[in-house]
Amino acid sequence: MLNQALAHARNQREQHLDQLIEFLGIPSISTLSEHKRDIERAARWLATDMTNAGLEDVEVMPTAGNPIVYGEWLGAGPEAQTVLVYGHYDVQPVDPVDLWVSPPFEPQVRDGEIYARGASDDKGQMFAHIKAVEAMLAAGGKLPVNVKMIFEGEEEVGSPSLEPFVIEHKDLLAANSGLVSDGRIVDTNTPSLVYALRGMSYIEISVKGPKRDLHSGSYGGSVHNTAQLVAEIIVSLHDENGTINIPGFYDKVRELSPEEREALRKVPYSLAQWQEETGLKTPWGEKEYTLLERTTARPTCEVNGMWGGFQGEGGKTIIPAEAGAKISMRLVPDQDPQEITQLFGAHVQQFIPADYTLEVLEHVHGWPVITPIDSPEIRAAARAYEATWGKPPVFTREGGSIPIVATFQKELGAPVVLMGFGLDDNVHAPNEHFRLEHFYRGIGTIIHYYHYLSSQV
Amino acid sequence: MLNQALAHARNQREQHLDQLIEFLGIPSISTLSEHKRDIERAARWLATDMTNAGLEDVEVMPTAGNPIVYGEWLGAGPEAQTVLVYGHYDVQPVDPVDLWVSPPFEPQVRDGEIYARGASDDKGQMFAHIKAVEAMLAAGGKLPVNVKMIFEGEEEVGSPSLEPFVIEHKDLLAANSGLVSDGRIVDTNTPSLVYALRGMSYIEISVKGPKRDLHSGSYGGSVHNTAQLVAEIIVSLHDENGTINIPGFYDKVRELSPEEREALRKVPYSLAQWQEETGLKTPWGEKEYTLLERTTARPTCEVNGMWGGFQGEGGKTIIPAEAGAKISMRLVPDQDPQEITQLFGAHVQQFIPADYTLEVLEHVHGWPVITPIDSPEIRAAARAYEATWGKPPVFTREGGSIPIVATFQKELGAPVVLMGFGLDDNVHAPNEHFRLEHFYRGIGTIIHYYHYLSSQV
Numbered sequence: 001m002l003n004q005a006l007a008h009a010r011n012q013r014e015q016h017l018d019q020l021i022e023f024l025g026i027p028s029i030s031t032l033s034e035h036k037r038d039i040e041r042a043a044r045w046l047a048t049d050m051t052n053a054g055l056e057d058v059e060v061m062p063t064a065g066n067p068i069v070y071g072e073w074l075g076a077g078p079e080a081q082t083v084l085v086y087g088h089y090d091v092q093p094v095d096p097v098d099l100w101v102s103p104p105f106e107p108q109v110r111d112g113e114i115y116a117r118g119a120s121d122d123k124g125q126m127f128a129h130i131k132a133v134e135a136m137l138a139a140g141g142k143l144p145v146n147v148k149m150i151f152e153g154e155e156e157v158g159s160p161s162l163e164p165f166v167i168e169h170k171d172l173l174a175a176n177s178g179l180v181s182d183g184r185i186v187d188t189n190t191p192s193l194v195y196a197l198r199g200m201s202y203i204e205i206s207v208k209g210p211k212r213d214l215h216s217g218s219y220g221g222s223v224h225n226t227a228q229l230v231a232e233i234i235v236s237l238h239d240e241n242g243t244i245n246i247p248g249f250y251d252k253v254r255e256l257s258p259e260e261r262e263a264l265r266k267v268p269y270s271l272a273q274w275q276e277e278t279g280l281k282t283p284w285g286e287k288e289y290t291l292l293e294r295t296t297a298r299p300t301c302e303v304n305g306m307w308g309g310f311q312g313e314g315g316k317t318i319i320p321a322e323a324g325a326k327i328s329m330r331l332v333p334d335q336d337p338q339e340i341t342q343l344f345g346a347h348v349q350q351f352i353p354a355d356y357t358l359e360v361l362e363h364v365h366g367w368p369v370i371t372p373i374d375s376p377e378i379r380a381a382a383r384a385y386e387a388t389w390g391k392p393p394v395f396t397r398e399g400g401s402i403p404i405v406a407t408f409q410k411e412l413g414a415p416v417v418l419m420g421f422g423l424d425d426n427v428h429a430p431n432e433h434f435r436l437e438h439f440y441r442g443i444g445t446i447i448h449y450y451h452y453l454s455s456q457v
Numbered sequence: 458m459l460n461q462a463l464a465h466a467r468n469q470r471e472q473h474l475d476q477l478i479e480f481l482g483i484p485s486i487s488t489l490s491e492h493k494r495d496i497e498r499a500a501r502w503l504a505t506d507m508t509n510a511g512l513e514d515v516e517v518m519p520t521a522g523n524p525i526v527y528g529e530w531l532g533a534g535p536e537a538q539t540v541l542v543y544g545h546y547d548v549q550p551v552d553p554v555d556l557w558v559s560p561p562f563e564p565q566v567r568d569g570e571i572y573a574r575g576a577s578d579d580k581g582q583m584f585a586h587i588k589a590v591e592a593m594l595a596a597g598g599k600l601p602v603n604v605k606m607i608f609e610g611e612e613e614v615g616s617p618s619l620e621p622f623v624i625e626h627k628d629l630l631a632a633n634s635g636l637v638s639d640g641r642i643v644d645t646n647t648p649s650l651v652y653a654l655r656g657m658s659y660i661e662i663s664v665k666g667p668k669r670d671l672h673s674g675s676y677g678g679s680v681h682n683t684a685q686l687v688a689e690i691i692v693s694l695h696d697e698n699g700t701i702n703i704p705g706f707y708d709k710v711r712e713l714s715p716e717e718r719e720a721l722r723k724v725p726y727s728l729a730q731w732q733e734e735t736g737l738k739t740p741w742g743e744k745e746y747t748l749l750e751r752t753t754a755r756p757t758c759e760v761n762g763m764w765g766g767f768q769g770e771g772g773k774t775i776i777p778a779e780a781g782a783k784i785s786m787r788l789v790p791d792q793d794p795q796e797i798t799q800l801f802g803a804h805v806q807q808f809i810p811a812d813y814t815l816e817v818l819e820h821v822h823g824w825p826v827i828t829p830i831d832s833p834e835i836r837a838a839a840r841a842y843e844a845t846w847g848k849p850p851v852f853t854r855e856g857g858s859i860p861i862v863a864t865f866q867k868e869l870g871a872p873v874v875l876m877g878f879g880l881d882d883n884v885h886a887p888n889e890h891f892r893l894e895h896f897y898r899g900i901g902t903i904i905h906y907y908h909y910l911s912s913q914v
Contacts, residue, residue, distance in 0.1 A: 222752050
């Protein structure tokens with residue numbers, strides 16, 4: 001059945017491309033309200049295509065914002081794995097439109113790449129999922145797993161409706177694992193799998209001391225300066241190695257296994273690249289971890305902003321009554337962002353003199369996620385990449401967060417596989433493109449994935 | 458001659474008050490350009506009064522701004538001391554004028570106080586100097602010292618023309634010491650002498666690191682955060698005791714003598730007052746020094762402002778490319794502000810990684826000044842207060858600076874006696890007033906001062 005499905009997909013390439021061109025031609029820009037009708041058109045187009053592909057109960061479901069398109073195929077039966085596929089059909093704006101070689105919504109193939117807004121982010125990648133299911137159903141009438149798909153239309157505006165939707169439809173969306181193709185691999189010859197994302201605790205502190213700004217000539221030397229106090233707090237957060245100094249901070253950190261570290265060492269991330277991107281020469285931070293580990297696999301604590309006193313031109317001789325900072329911590333499994341916020345608050349509080357006040361405000365908290373490299377999902381995905389790309393993938397982590405992944409993990413209990421097929425692709429920039437070979441290999445990778453996932457169980 | 462002069466002054470009290478009322482009636486507000494002609498009128502009025510008092514070569518001297526009125530009496534001869542008297546005839550604005558009980562430029566005596574803008578700051582106090590000289594000349598035909606007087610019209614706008622004037626007229630203004638009455642005593646029963654003022658080095662630092670703000674999710678943990686770096690610099694400036702940590706910073710500090718510390722202990726400055734003024738309970742800083750010593754006699758280093766990264770609402774996940782701070786150090790004799798700026802810069806530089814840049818900008822530097830309590834001038838002034846007020850003065854220092862005092866000391870080599878006669882007096886506020894008893898005692902104190910100063914030589 002695997003080979004028939006792959007053969008079918010191969011035979012349908014031209015048709016798949018034509019469909020993709022049609023899909024990419026809809027200017028479904030979510031950031032611009034004048035494209036509201038294009039968004040709806042894209043959702044309907046998608047629903048039709050999903051139905052044509054053999055998905056069932058396809059529905060354009062309203063939300064407070066743009067609709068979410070849902071479809072499922074549950075023919076593998078209750079004993080089989082259920083995979084929840086996520087993608088988004090909305091796209092970024094196209095400005096500056098003058099810089100596009102071909103118009104952003106008139107897709108054009110040049111040198112094996114399809115140029116259009118959304119080609120890689122995310123229409124092209126999510127469309128591969130529909131085509132994979134279509135090929136499997138067309139070739140053998142069935143899939144080895146159950147599949148549910150949700151495609152949202154608000155990813156480029158921060159997915160405001162998605163989490164409420166997931167929480168409201170937990171039963172509908174119940175699945176053993178998630179599958180998301182909205183990212184990149186290292187390069188054409190180096191497939192890669194992001195198996196962990198960091199969470200976050202973003203905190204703002206505000207320290208108030210004297211009842212008003214004081215004249216530094218009259219009170220200097222007798223008052224604990226609030227700006228200095230905030231500086232003392234900031235400095236206290238790290239030791240000289242760059243390790244975080246908050247008591248209890250590392251208690252729940254799942255240590256990197258030797259296998260993981262070995263796997264991460266295979267990710268091509270060079271000092272030269274870091275130097276080019278930062279403009280700096282020498283990295284800072286925990287010496288016992290590699291640069292990639294520091295930026296993806298270790299929790300961090302960064303000052304995102306700080307302030308206190310006079311910032312205008314010239315000099316003003318005050319002791320500020322108030323100073324503050326915004327500090328965010330990136331978290332790794334199994335740190336609990338709310339607990340980290342509490343530990344942070346308790347740590348900071350000890351610096352505050354009895355006659356000063358401290359406010360601690362949590363702006364954001366997000367959970368770290370991991371799908372371990374020895375989990376059935378990641379092992380199946382790795383085999384699928386190897387089968388399709390001719391090389392096993394490298395395993396990597398990402399420093400940032402993808403909220404939907406944390407939501408799937410937290411609300412549905414579903415580990416998520418991030419199965420990216422893109423490259424740099426000028427996403428969010430003019431001349432976005434997607435390599436057709438990657439589109440086709442993507443379809444193949446997905447077909448293999450379902451095959452290996454089911455055969456492991 | 459002393460007693461005749463004092464008796465003469467006593468006999469002339471009514472006339473002196475009438476003249477003061479006339480002088481206070483001129484709305485010589487320097488901050489408002491519509492009062493330009495009043496400023497000139499006040500300068501001319503003053504010149505006439507000085508001439509009437511017996512001063513010679515009285516002249517309204519133009520500057521780039523408001524005129525300076527000069528007069529002298531040099532009849533004591535080249536062997537005698539020469540005293541340079543400074544005051545200012547310009548006044549603060551009067552807003553909110555509704556809050557005045559009597560109109561600010563229609564002086565009114567109520568309960569032994571004269572109410573008018575400038576009554577205490579500084580017309581009333583400077584006028585006492587003219588009347589003292591007048592009384593001595595009227596009573597005995599001569600003074601035991603030579604006197605030069607300059608009265609400026611720009612003190613309330615920062616004295617922009619005064620330093621250039623002093624530098625340009627060094628010969629004209631040459632004197633053995635300066636005498637300024639533009640301040641206050643502790644209370645009616647506690648005369649006080651401010652014998653030292655602090656200098657200042659006001660510095661702004663700016664640290665630049667990465668070539669742009671970096672995403673903290675992608676680069677956090679691998680980059681020395683510029684806001685953290687500035688925090689590290691700020692924290693490095695003090696040890697846990699509040700003592701300044703910059704190498705060499707204290708090298709030139711003239712230690713407080715046991716006599717000075719003993720004298721400072723007599724100044725009524727209570728913890729309760731500090732608590733009331735700051736709104737705090739517990740002072741910070743060098744434990745081995747009293748609160749008054751910390752705020753007046755010890756050099757300090759205060760953060761007046763700091764900044765870095767995102768300060769808007771909500772959260773933004775960046776590592777700031779740049780951060781900075783404004784830091785001012787109050788200096789005591791014999792610290793050299795330019796040298797302190799250099800020491801500060803050298804200290805800060807060591808924190809800067811090789812691939813970061815540091816800018817150090819000196820906004821202001823001012824020299825500390827001291828007229829030692831065992832100097833002939835301070836001893837004469839102390840005796841003059843005691844003779845007039847019935848109690849010896851307490852000796853105190855001030856935390857801030859009075860630029861003209863540093864200029865006199867630096868440009869003319871003249872130690873300055875700060876002989877204040879005011880109290881709180883609502884200076885810079887509605888219903889400014891000056892106690893008539895203080896005005897009359899002021900005249901007596903000045904007469905005594907000249908007497909004791911000359912008899913000591």
